[in-house]
Amino acid sequence: MPDQPGIDGYAVHLPAYALHDNRLDASGPPRPGGPVRSVAAYDEDTVTMAVEAMRQLTAAGHVGRQLLLATTSAPYEAKTSAGVVHAALGLDPAVSAVDLRGHRCGATALDLVACSGAAAMMADLRTTRPGAPDELAQGDGAAAFVGGGTRAATLLARAGHTTEILERWRLPGERHDRVWDERFTADVLVTAGLDAARRAFTLASLDTVDEVVVSSSNARAAAALRRTLGGSGADAKVERATGFTGAAHPALLLAAALDEAQPGRTILLLSATEGADAFVWRVGDEVRAARGGASVREQLAARRPVGYGRYLRWRGLLEVQGPARPASPAPASPPMVRRSGWKFRLEGSRCAACAKVTTPPAKVCASCGTAASGQTPATVPLRDKTARVVSVTTDHLTTMPEPAVAVVVADVDGGGRLSMYATDVAPGDVAVGMAMTPTFRRLWTTDSIHNYFWKLRPRKEATDGQ
Amino acid sequence: MASRRMAHDVAIVAMGCTPFRDHWHRSADDLLVDAVHECVGSLSGATLDDVDAFWVGTQGSGMSGQTLARPLRLVGKPVTRVENYCATGSESLRNAAFAVASGAYDMVMATGVEKLKDSAYSGLAAVYPPADGTDVDWTAPAGFSLLAPAYQQAYGVGARDMRDALTKVAMKNHENGALNERAQFRKAVSAEAVENAPRVAGQLGVLDCSGVSDGAAAAILVRAEDAYRYTDKPVFLRGMGFVAGSGAGLATDGYDFTTFPEVVQAARQAYDQAGVTDPATQISLAEVHDCFTPTEVVLMEDLGFSERGKAWRDILDGRYDLGGALPVNTDGGLKSFGHPIGATGLRMMFECFTQLRGAAGARQVPDARLALAQNLGGQPGSCVAFVAVLGSQR
Numbered sequence: 071m072p073d074q075p076g077i078d079g080y081a082v083h084l085p086a087y088a089l090h091d092n093r094l095d096a097s098g099p100p101r102p103g104g105p106v107r108s109v110a111a112y113d114e115d116t117v118t119m120a121v122e123a124m125r126q127l128t129a130a131g132h133v134g135r136q137l138l139l140a141t142t143s144a145p146y147e148a149k150t151s152a153g154v155v156h157a158a159l160g161l162d163p164a165v166s167a168v169d170l171r172g173h174r175c176g177a178t179a180l181d182l183v184a185c186s187g188a189a190a191m192m193a194d195l196r197t198t199r200p201g202a203p204d205e206l207a208q209g210d211g212a213a214a215f216v217g218g219g220t221r222a223a224t225l226l227a228r229a230g231h232t233t234e235i236l237e238r239w240r241l242p243g244e245r246h247d248r249v250w251d252e253r254f255t256a257d258v259l260v261t262a263g264l265d266a267a268r269r270a271f272t273l274a275s276l277d278t279v280d281e282v283v284v285s286s287s288n289a290r291a292a293a294a295l296r297r298t299l300g301g302s303g304a305d306a307k308v309e310r311a312t313g314f315t316g317a318a319h320p321a322l323l324l325a326a327a328l329d330e331a332q333p334g335r336t337i338l339l340l341s342a343t344e345g346a347d348a349f350v351w352r353v354g355d356e357v358r359a360a361r362g363g364a365s366v367r368e369q370l371a372a373r374r375p376v377g378y379g380r381y382l383r384w385r386g387l388l389e390v391q392g393p394a395r396p397a398s399p400a401p402a403s404p405p406m407v408r409r410s411g412w413k414f415r416l417e418g419s420r421c422a423a424c425a426k427v428t429t430p431p432a433k434v435c436a437s438c439g440t441a442a443s444g445q446t447p448a449t450v451p452l453r454d455k456t457a458r459v460v461s462v463t464t465d466h467l468t469t470m471p472e473p474a475v476a477v478v479v480a481d482v483d484g485g486g487r488l489s490m491y492a493t494d495v496a497p498g499d500v501a502v503g504m505a506m507t508p509t510f511r512r513l514w515t516t517d518s519i520h521n522y523f524w525k526l527r528p529r530k531e532a533t534d535g536q
Numbered sequence: 537m538a539s540r541r542m543a544h545d546v547a548i549v550a551m552g553c554t555p556f557r558d559h560w561h562r563s564a565d566d567l568l569v570d571a572v573h574e575c576v577g578s579l580s581g582a583t584l585d586d587v588d589a590f591w592v593g594t595q596g597s598g599m600s601g602q603t604l605a606r607p608l609r610l611v612g613k614p615v616t617r618v619e620n621y622c623a624t625g626s627e628s629l630r631n632a633a634f635a636v637a638s639g640a641y642d643m644v645m646a647t648g649v650e651k652l653k654d655s656a657y658s659g660l661a662a663v664y665p666p667a668d669g670t671d672v673d674w675t676a677p678a679g680f681s682l683l684a685p686a687y688q689q690a691y692g693v694g695a696r697d698m699r700d701a702l703t704k705v706a707m708k709n710h711e712n713g714a715l716n717e718r719a720q721f722r723k724a725v726s727a728e729a730v731e732n733a734p735r736v737a738g739q740l741g742v743l744d745c746s747g748v749s750d751g752a753a754a755a756i757l758v759r760a761e762d763a764y765r766y767t768d769k770p771v772f773l774r775g776m777g778f779v780a781g782s783g784a785g786l787a788t789d790g791y792d793f794t795t796f797p798e799v800v801q802a803a804r805q806a807y808d809q810a811g812v813t814d815p816a817t818q819i820s821l822a823e824v825h826d827c828f829t830p831t832e833v834v835l836m837e838d839l840g841f842s843e844r845g846k847a848w849r850d851i852l853d854g855r856y857d858l859g860g861a862l863p864v865n866t867d868g869g870l871k872s873f874g875h876p877i878g879a880t881g882l883r884m885m886f887e888c889f890t891q892l893r894g895a896a897g898a899r900q901v902p903d904a905r906l907a908l909a910q911n912l913g914g915q916p917g918s919c920v921a922f923v924a925v926l927g928s929q930r
Contacts, residue, residue: 394657401670409668412670466736
């Protein structure tokens with residue numbers, strides 16, 4: 071247990087794409103000012119988004135005793151998703167990996183971060199049936215929070231309110247939530263939310279806060295709670311640009327508030343889903359340094375639009391004839407364990423004799439042929455390096471849900487060569503010499519096995535002065 | 537490090553090669569039997585029983601030496617199956633040559649076969665061992681298409697010039713294949729057809745790619761001193777080199793995708809053994825591994841036919857045309873003759889054999905004395921490479 075409950079670091083991963091229009095036969099531009107949903111690329115899922123969020127923090131040395139992944143859309147049933155993230159982050163095996171499930175688990179994860187010093191990712195990937203009224207009101211994204219300190223915020227009080235209610239649900243194997251009449255569920259959630267908020271205020275000995283942040287699976291409840299609690303509307307503005315991001319949503323909106331908040335200010339975070347959870351925070355003096363990666367505002371501004379047809383194909387909601395080509399092979403369990411340093415942590419081996427890097431790591435140096443003494447050669451992490459394109463091609467026969475994907479061979483600054491798929495870039499825009507960075511993605515799924523590995527995406531230039 | 541000429545010189549005294557086709561109604565067994573029978577049938581004074589040992593190359597159309605022993609019902613004969621990617625056919629011949637040169641056998645046969653068209657796919661579909669899933673699922677054209685942008689960048693070749701050179705390679709090889717009744721595609725193609733073909737990978741369209749087909753080929757080898765007992769026109773194996781690359785080109789930085797270092801090394805071995813000092817002028821014709829059009833461009837430089845950075849220009853100038861100074865892929869090459877993996881290396885030998893015996897008809901290169909066969913497999917940065925020099929004289 072930390073001396074003082076709080077948040078020591080946080081980061082957000084918003085996918086590079088946004089969907090503005092879900093009309094099948096659009097004949098004009100979308101309604102101006104309408105809702106926009108955040109869209110994970112075809113090669114992202116809650117595991118990969120969680121990795122992208124948390125790697126911003128673990129790179130700075132934040133590691134808790136437990137790694138939690140909170141989501142309503144885990145890529146596997148039964149198998150723990152947090153374990154894949156744990157491997158990709160290269161965490162100490164003594165750190166446990168645990169999944170939390172259900173709409174309320176995002177708030178629970180924040181509670182465990184603040185009060186137990188855990189590290190948590192809240193990630194979700196949300197779909198509806200095409201054309202559903204709330205299709206643009208759901209979204210994809212991830213946030214990562216680590217406890218064990220109070221650089222970002224101190225938790226002044228928390229209060230929960232459990233209500234069993236049939237609001238959003240689905241059976242195992244189903245893709246989209248079923249939703250009860252939201253007027254009824256809003257009524258229940260507003261009651262629960264106000265009760266939790268009132269008790270949290272009392273515990274914190276406060277009558278009011280500087281900023282109110284409300285997250286709810288029910289948009290009507292969110293609007294009512296914001297109005298009643300006197301929110302500024304900043305949370306609603308972010309939500310209108312991303313959609314409701316499920317288990318990630320309370321953390322995403324809190325991160326957006328922390329991005330802008332001045333040290334010493336107080337924030338109420340109220341999550342109203344399956345009851346309610348209220349948290350009262352005081353913003354920490356080191357809140358700017360506590361953030362990993364780019365701000366929510368910057369990530370929103372850097373997105374590019376994706377067309378509705380492409381979105382439907384990415385999500386598997388529109389089946390498109392692919393090439394006459396066998397499915398890409400499923401990975402096998404023993405080789406994944408033997409080469410976990412390469413597959414999950416993207417480590418090459420560095421030759422003790424010539425210092426050149428060999429990928430994948432190998433006992434014998436690819437450059438000078440010297441065999442490493444001992445069982446394993448020295449490894450060198452490549453996942454946070456810049457790699458420059460040596461040559462590039464476009465695979466027009468890809469089995470991925472895109473007409474074509476770029477494949478690059480790129481040399482890592484400081485040594486090492488990577489042959490990888492490029493992502494988050496139009497194939498024709500990749501040129502020899504381009505600077506790229508590794509990003510953890512799902513390559514394909516064959517025989518019910520998700521094949522995770524790294525891809526390369528164009529290097530993002532730092533724009534936030536960090 | 538030694539790569540010497542063999543203790544005994546070796547000659548090819550007979551060959552067979554099926555047409556390369558969509559052989560919907562013939563199995564790999566049928567194709568092997570046809571190639572072997574054509575080969576043995578052209579031999580005077582010997583039968584299949586006189587062959588002491590056999591090699592069969594196939595990438596995926598059979599396992600073990602029984603791939604050949606069973607269809608031919610060979611009794612009491614040693615048969616070795618070899619595999620070395622798309623250089624499998626050459627590997628079959630190389631090992632057979634060593635066996636007869638060693639004195640262990642007097643007469644050996646090298647065969648190669650591939651049945652690609654039963655797979656329901658238009659490209660190659662190999663089966664690899666279980667792995668960790670971190671390799672790019674390359675198509676063959678995607679791997680080889682990395683050559684073009686790197687070559688353009690290295691030598692400042694504009695997009696139009698590069699495209700023209702690639703188109704010329706395709707047109708030339710189809711033109712040659714049109715003269716060859718055994719070729720898969722026996723018709724010339726226009727520049728428009730090549731350049732408007734559906735894209736497959738990078739700059740490459742369908743007509744930048746070799747034909748996928750079924751076929752088999754066979755050769756009988758004896759020691760050179762015995763050759764004239766079986767034919768008036770033996771063809772002599774003057775030199776050969778083979779290199780299995782370390783894969784360093786994809787495993788560490790440095791390799792720039794403008795060359796196949798494995799081919800350069802294999803060619804040096806073959807030229808040394810054959811006494812070739814200036815391949816650009818001494819070689820009469822060459823069969824090279826034009827799996828994709830950029831491959832042929834780069835190979836002209838790796839084999840010493842063109843200066844570095846100049847092959848694209850030489851190709852456009854017609855140097856490698858059938859009537860040019862150094863005709864390349866006179867039988868149509870992989871491009872139009874087709875590419876049944878295990879048979880291709882021996883198909884290249886078959887054209888060299890035919891040309892050096894003056895039997896190539898409309899495709900005949902006048903006064904052909906030295907022919908080169910170059911076969912490779914894998915992909916740029918990580919490949920296996922075979923080069924042989926064959927001569928009409930010992």
